[in-house]
Amino acid sequence: MSTEYRIEKDSMGELKVPAGALWGAQTQRAVQNFPISGLSMPAEFIHALGLIKEAAARVNRELGLLDTERALAIEAAARKVSAGEVDAQFPIDVFQTGSGTSSNMNANEVIAHLANHGNAQHNSHANTLVIHPNDHVNMCQSSNDVVPTAIQVSASLVASHDLIPALKHLAETLDIKSEELAGIAKTGRTHLMDAMPVTFSQELSCWSSQIRSNITRIKSALKRMRQLPQGGTAVGTGINAHPEFGPRVAAALQDLTGVKFESAENLFEGISSQDAAVELSGQLKTLACSLMKIANDLRLMNSGPLAGLCEIELPSLQPGSSIMPGKVNPVIPEAVCMVCAQVIGNDSTITIAGQSGLFQLNVMLPVVALNLLQSLQILSSSSRLLADSAIAGFKVREDVISKTLQRNPILVTALNPVVGYELGASMAKQAYKQGLPIKDVAREMTDLSDQELDRLLDPLELTRGGIKE
Numbered sequence: 001m002s003t004e005y006r007i008e009k010d011s012m013g014e015l016k017v018p019a020g021a022l023w024g025a026q027t028q029r030a031v032q033n034f035p036i037s038g039l040s041m042p043a044e045f046i047h048a049l050g051l052i053k054e055a056a057a058r059v060n061r062e063l064g065l066l067d068t069e070r071a072l073a074i075e076a077a078a079r080k081v082s083a084g085e086v087d088a089q090f091p092i093d094v095f096q097t098g099s100g101t102s103s104n105m106n107a108n109e110v111i112a113h114l115a116n117h118g119n120a121q122h123n124s125h126a127n128t129l130v131i132h133p134n135d136h137v138n139m140c141q142s143s144n145d146v147v148p149t150a151i152q153v154s155a156s157l158v159a160s161h162d163l164i165p166a167l168k169h170l171a172e173t174l175d176i177k178s179e180e181l182a183g184i185a186k187t188g189r190t191h192l193m194d195a196m197p198v199t200f201s202q203e204l205s206c207w208s209s210q211i212r213s214n215i216t217r218i219k220s221a222l223k224r225m226r227q228l229p230q231g232g233t234a235v236g237t238g239i240n241a242h243p244e245f246g247p248r249v250a251a252a253l254q255d256l257t258g259v260k261f262e263s264a265e266n267l268f269e270g271i272s273s274q275d276a277a278v279e280l281s282g283q284l285k286t287l288a289c290s291l292m293k294i295a296n297d298l299r300l301m302n303s304g305p306l307a308g309l310c311e312i313e314l315p316s317l318q319p320g321s322s323i324m325p326g327k328v329n330p331v332i333p334e335a336v337c338m339v340c341a342q343v344i345g346n347d348s349t350i351t352i353a354g355q356s357g358l359f360q361l362n363v364m365l366p367v368v369a370l371n372l373l374q375s376l377q378i379l380s381s382s383s384r385l386l387a388d389s390a391i392a393g394f395k396v397r398e399d400v401i402s403k404t405l406q407r408n409p410i411l412v413t414a415l416n417p418v419v420g421y422e423l424g425a426s427m428a429k430q431a432y433k434q435g436l437p438i439k440d441v442a443r444e445m446t447d448l449s450d451q452e453l454d455r456l457l458d459p460l461e462l463t464r465g466g467i468k469e
Contacts (some may be wrong), residue, residue, distance in 0.1 A: 001215050003018075003343065004018070004019040004020075004021050004190050005017060005018060005019055005421065006018075007024055008024045008025040008028065009172060010024070010025035010026050010029075010151060011294075012025075012029070015028055015029065015181065018323030020116060021089065022089045022109070022110045022113045023089055023091075023106055023109045023110055023227075024105075024109035024112075024113065024114070025109075025135065026102065026106075026109060026133075027091075027092060027105060027106040027109050027110075027158065028096070029102075030092045030093075030096055030105075030106070030377070031091055031092060033091075033096075034092065034093040034095060034096045034102075035093065036093045036094075036095040037093055037094060037095055038093070039094045039095075039367060039370065040090055040091055040092060040093065040094065040102075040245055041090060041092065041094055041095060041103050041366060042154070042369060042370060042373040042374070043084060043087050043192075044154040044157065044158055044373050044377075045103075045150055045151065045154045045369045045373060046081065046084075046087060046103075046107070047081065047082045047083070047084055047154065048082075048149075048150040048151075048153040048154035048157070049081060049082075049083030049104070049108065049146070049150050050078045050079065050080070050081030050083070050105040050111075050256065051078070051082045051105070051253060051256055052079035052141075052146055052149055052150055052153065052230065052249070052253070052320050053074065053078040053081065053107060053108070053111055053137055054074070054079055054082065054252075054256065054456065055249045055252035055253050055256060055391065056072065056077045056140060056141055056183075056199070056230075056245075056249055057070075057071045057072075057074035057075045057078065057137070057139075057141050058251055058252050059077055059140075059159050059244075059245055059248040059249050060139050060140060060242075060245075062248070063179070063242050063244065063245070063248070065138060065139060065140065065242060065446075066139055067388070069129055070129060070136055071117075071129050072117075073115035073118055073129075073131060074111060074112075074115050074131060074136060074137055074301060076111075076114075076115070076118060077111045077112075077113075077114035077115040077118065078111050079379070080114055081107060081111060082256075084469060085319045086110060089106075090103070090110070091433060092106055094366045094369075094370045095366070095367070096366055097367060098356070098362070098364050098366070099143050099144055099145055099147060099361060099363060099365060100146075100150075100365045100366050100369070101143035101147075101182050103366065104138070104141075104143035104145065104146045104147055105133065105138075105143070105267070105451065107137075108133035108134065108137040108138045109133045111133070111137045111449070111450075112131045112132060112133040112136070112137050112346055115131045115137070116130060116131050121393050125388040127345050128292075138242065140231075140233070140241040140242055140359070141233065141241070141263070142159045142232075142233040142234045143359075143437075144232070144234050144235070144271050144361055145229050145230050145231065145232045145234075145267070145270070145271055146230070147365045147366075147369075148215045148270055148271055148274070148362070148365060149229055149230040149270075149323035150369070151229045151274075151277060151365065151368055151369045151372065152225045152226070152227075152228055152229075152270075152276065152277070152374060153219075153228070153253060153257075153261070154369070155260075155277065155280060155372050155373060155376060156222055156223055156225045156226050156259055156261070157257060157259060157356050158373060158376040158377060158380070158469030159218060159222055159225075159376055160222070160259055162377070162380040163218065163376050163379055163380045163383075164215060164218065164219070164400040166379075166380045166381070166383040166384045166387075167211050167214060167218075167287075167383055169383070169384055170383045170384070170386060170387040170391075171208045171211040171215070173388070173391050173392050174204050174207050174208040174211065174387075175208050175337035176206075176392075177202045177204055177391055177392065177394075178204035178205055179201065179209065179412060181199070181200035181201055181396060181417045182199060182200075182201040183199070183460070184199060184200045184201075184396055184398060184401065185197045185199050185401075185405060185459040185460045185463055186198060186199070186200060186203070186311060186401045186404075186405060187197070187401070187404050187405050187408050187410075189191070194408050194409070194410045195410055196410060196411070196413055196414075196462060197405060197408070197411070197460075197462050197463050198463055199460070199463045200396065200415050202463060203297075204241060207217065207297075208294075210290040210293070210294070211290065211383075214283070214287040214290055214291075215342055216287060216322065217286060217287075218283045218284070218287070219282070220277045220283075221276070221283045222280065222379040223278055224275075224276040224279060225276045225277070225282075225372055226259065226260060227261060227262055227263070227264040227265070227270070227276070228246070228249070228250050228253070228261055228262070228263060228264055228270065229246075229264050229267045229269070229270025230245075230246050230249045230250065230263070231245045231246020231247070231249065231263060231267060232246070232264075232268065232270065232271045233330050234360075235268075235271065235360040236266075236267045236268035236269075236270075236271050236272065236360060238267065246263040246265040248265075250262050250263045252319065256291045259427060268360065269362065271361060271362070272357045272358075272359065272360050272361055272362060272367070273354070273362060274350075274353060274354045274362050274364075274368050275354065277350060277354065277368050277372055278350055278354035278447045280372065281346065281347045281350040281351070281372055281375065282347060284346075284347065284372075284375045284376065285343060285344050285347040287343075287346050287379060288339070288340035288341075288343040288347075288375075288379070289340070289344075291339070291340050291379070291382070291383065291386070292335055292336070292340040293349070294386070295332075295333035295336040295337050295340070295386065296312065296333070298312070298333045298390060298391075299330045299333045299334070299337075302314045302333075302394070310400045311396065311400060311401055312394045312395060312396055312397060313394060313397060314330050314332070314333075314390055314393075314394045314455040315390065315393040315394065316328045316388060317331055317332070317389065318331060318460075330338075330390075332385055332386060332389045332390040333386070334383070335382065335385070336382045336386050336407070339378045339379065339382040341379060342375075342377045343378065343379060346371035346372070346375045347371075347375070348375060349367060349370060350367075350368055351372045352364075353365075353367050353368045353371075354368070381437075405459050406437050406439075407431075407436075407437055407438075408438070409427075409428040409429075409431040409432045409438050409467035410428065410432070411438045411457050411459070411462070412424045412425075412427050412428045412442070413440060414440050414446075414457055414462050415427070415446075415456055415457075415468050418446075418448070418456065419442075419446055419448075422445070423445065426445070427441045427442055427446075428444050430445070438454050438457065439454075439457055442457075
């Protein structure tokens with residue numbers, strides 16, 4: 001920013017603002033008061049503020065509270081904010097006043113500046129139509145209902161437009177891979193120890209089902225996220241707002257975004273608590289647990305290529321070591337696991353923030369926005385990455401799988417109905433001790449024919465369940 005300044009003033013007096021800045025005095029005070037992290041509010045949150053300000057101006061115009069010329073100028077300026085054209089004009093640190101008042105005023109000041117500038121260019125009577133950030137842009141609003149609404153709008157949009165489509169893509173990719181590998185049986189594992197066989201299709205169907213269950217959970221939480229507290233103003237009573245303002249803003253936001261927003265039944269809840277955000281974050285934590293399970297399974301199945309399980313080969317994407325030539329690591333599953341760890345940590349922050357609803361206002365709103373939107377964003381991108389760069393392209397090492405499966409002593413479980421548990425346990429121990437296939441040991445220790453053993457110990461048949469007799 002230029003070292004040249006202009007003088008701006010607010011209710012507390014005058015101060016210098018960079019000459020090229022679109023913001024005003026209240027934003028500048030916040031910039032100076034909170035030099036904490038260097039992290040500004042998420043772009044999606046800023047864009048949601050633009051949508052809210054456009055919707056508010058439209059509704060105030062329709063209600064006859066704001067003259068048409070001012071309203072249209074505010075709407076046009078707000079669209080620049082929601083379109084991301086002025087993201088650089090929102091410099092305030094995330095760790096600011098807990099209500100997010102500074103960010104709301106940042107939006108009000110930028111929009112007023114843009115609206116006045118545009119009005120001055122197109123209206124010869126501009127001097128009589130000055131647009132004030134509080135009186136006009138913030139009409140019928142308070143930071144206390146705008147900021148929670150911006151959290152809910154931005155989170156709903158990212159979840160609807162990015163996360164859910166990414167999860168559907170991941171589930172569909174798993175389904176395609178599952179169908180491709182339907183006829184291949186492998187050793188199942190419980191406690192990381194050899195267990196009865198499963199097919200790759202069955203293993204991947206578990207992952208696909210986990211993802212689809214997460215979609216259902218997230219969609220359920222979004223129903224509450226779409227119930228907006230706008231119209232409650234300072235404490236939930238709606239002071240200084242038209243009684244129809246909140247429902248009309250929700251309808252306008254639906255029109256602007258295509259997402260079904262509605263006015264909250266109880267505005268006090270939406271302002272004093274962040275329960276809806278805590279709920280959604282909890283569902284994102286559940287998704288993180290699911291993705292970490294899938295990513296770690298892939299890492300273990302890929303382990304090797306000689307001394308590990310060696311069941312699959314993930315796509316080779318980059319050299320894996322600065323000292324060991326030829327080493328290739330499972331970088332995508334590792335990245336996904338780190339995303340999951342971040343999301344779980346974000347949920348802890350959001351949980352603590354959710355507990356900070358003191359009387360009529362939650363006072364950790366900016367940090368809720370930061371962590372919730374980050375979780376949504378990184379889960380969206382990593383889910384697509386996992387689908388496209390790991391699952392879609394991995395290859396099965398059928399030679400290794402077949403050899404391991406033939407020597408799996410736990411296959412003796414299929415003989416339980418015929419020979420009983422005790423004899424089966426003896427055969428399993430003998431097979432493991434001698435390093436022999438269970439079929440060879442069963443031939444020596446029972447009177448079952450080779451034909452009967454082939455039928456009872458067919459790995460693919462054993463994946464179909466039931467009692468083998």
